[in-house]
Amino acid sequence: MSNLATVPKNGTLSNRNSNGNYLNVSDWLDDIFNRDLPSVFTSNFNTGMSLPKINIKETADAFMVEMAVPGLKKSDFHIDLDNQVLSISTETKEETEHKEENYTRREFGYSSFKRSFNLPESINDEKINANYENGILSILLPKKEEAKQKPARSIKIL
Incomplete structure (x- = not known):
């Protein structure tokens, strides 16, 4: 069992469950906000x-x-x-x-x-x-x- 902390895309430290059977809230939010968005959102829309x-x-x-x-x-x-x-x-x-x-x-x-x-x-x-x-x-x-x-x-x- 590893005691290392991983750094997800958002830069916050989180301890992961070593068995990996569940997704924590931080991982879920990372998944939502980091998935490929339609080009209307990634273009310079402002x-x-x-x-x-x-x-x-x-x-x-x-x-x-x-x-x-x-x-x-x-x-x-x-x-x-x-x-x-x-x-x-x-x-x-x-x-x-x-x-x-x-x-x-x-x-x-x-x-x-x-x-x-x-x-x-x-x-x-x-x-x-x-x-x-x-x-x-x-x-x-x-x-x-x-x-x-x-x-x-x-x-x-x-």
């Missing part, structure tokens, strides 16, 4: 927009970041660089109002997201540029000259 996926491609000369975010305008994006941390964010608000003789209907919409990345020291931050076209935000992160991959070469033996 902001009205799910977190867009990012593709990052590395070449010998640069990194290319691509983010699919259709339906926005260039002016909706904010791209900031602070101490080698690249942040991409957007915030959109929409308000409509429909007035009739007996009632007024107002609808409000708000959506936002923010993604941040620690950039390697090899990035030439003076030459970073971004483009938004056909729903794809592309950010080119060029490497410093000394960090660029040199082509393979043969070395002659003397």
